[in-house]
Amino acid sequence: MSARADAIASLWGVGRLPFGPGTWGSLAALAPGVALLALGGPLLVAAAALALAWIGVRAIAALPAETQGADSGWIVIDEAAGQWLALAGLGAVSLLGVVAAFALFRLFDIAKPWPVSWADRRHDAAGIMLDDLVAGTLAAAALLALRMLMPEVLQ
Numbered sequence: 001m002s003a004r005a006d007a008i009a010s011l012w013g014v015g016r017l018p019f020g021p022g023t024w025g026s027l028a029a030l031a032p033g034v035a036l037l038a039l040g041g042p043l044l045v046a047a048a049a050l051a052l053a054w055i056g057v058r059a060i061a062a063l064p065a066e067t068q069g070a071d072s073g074w075i076v077i078d079e080a081a082g083q084w085l086a087l088a089g090l091g092a093v094s095l096l097g098v099v100a101a102f103a104l105f106r107l108f109d110i111a112k113p114w115p116v117s118w119a120d121r122r123h124d125a126a127g128i129m130l131d132d133l134v135a136g137t138l139a140a141a142a143l144l145a146l147r148m149l150m151p152e153v154l155q
Contacts, residue, residue: 002062002063004059004062005059005060005062005063006063008055008056008059008077009056009059009060009063009074009075009076009077010074010075010076010077011025011028011029011076011077011079011080014028014076015073015074015075015076015077016074021073021074021076022073022076022079022106022109022110023106024076025076025077025078025079025080025083026076026079026080026082026083026102026105026106026109027102028076028080029079029080029081029083029084030083030087030098030102033045033048033049033080033083033084033087034087034093034098036048036084036087037087037088037090037092037093038092038093041091041092042087042088042089042090042091043088045084045085045087045088046084046085046088046140048084049081049082049084049085049088049133049136050081052077052080052081052084053078053081053129053133055077056077056078056080056081056129057125057126057128057129058125059077060075060077060078060125060128060129061124061125063075063125075128077129078128078129078131078132078133079109079132081129081132081133081136082105082109082132082133082135082136082139083101083102083105083136084136085105085133085136085137085139085140086101086102086104086105086135086136086139086140086143087101087140088136088140089101089139089140089141089142089143089144089147090143090147090154091147094154096153096154097143097154100143100146100154101139101140101143104138104139104142104143105135105136105139107139108134108135108136108138108139109131109132109135112131112135113138115134116131116134116135116138117131118134119131119133119134
């Protein structure tokens with residue numbers, strides 16, 4: 001296994017933290033994701049999420065096949081990409097919006113409603129990434145809906 005692929009897949013070791021590596025990966029992704037949102041808005045953070053997903057799929061594909069098939073918990077680059085997609089549902093940075101993006105992404109990622117559960121059935125590098133991208137997209141859609149219903153509360 002390539003040390004570089006391992007580092008990227010684990011988000012430079014964040015995925016090796018005990019107790020809920022997916023949550024740690026999502027938390028680690030928040031600060032850079034919020035910075036991207038502040039610098040360039042939703043389109044920049046969405047484009048960065050897709051670029052990170054591409055890098056992540058390549059890193060995961062370089063790992064041993066048994067690691068990919070098990071969707072090892074220490075692989076958290078997918079959580080980072082999904083969390084950034086969730087942040088793309090915000091129009092601007094606000095504390096409530098960031099907390100909502102984090103909570104909604106984790107909810108969809110953990111509960112795996114359809115279509116997240118459908119995407120989770122693939123047991124390869126693309127499948128590992130896809131369920132989190134779908135969860136992030138659902139979180140972004142929920143945030144967009146909340147922004148339309150309550151524009152004074154959520155940016």
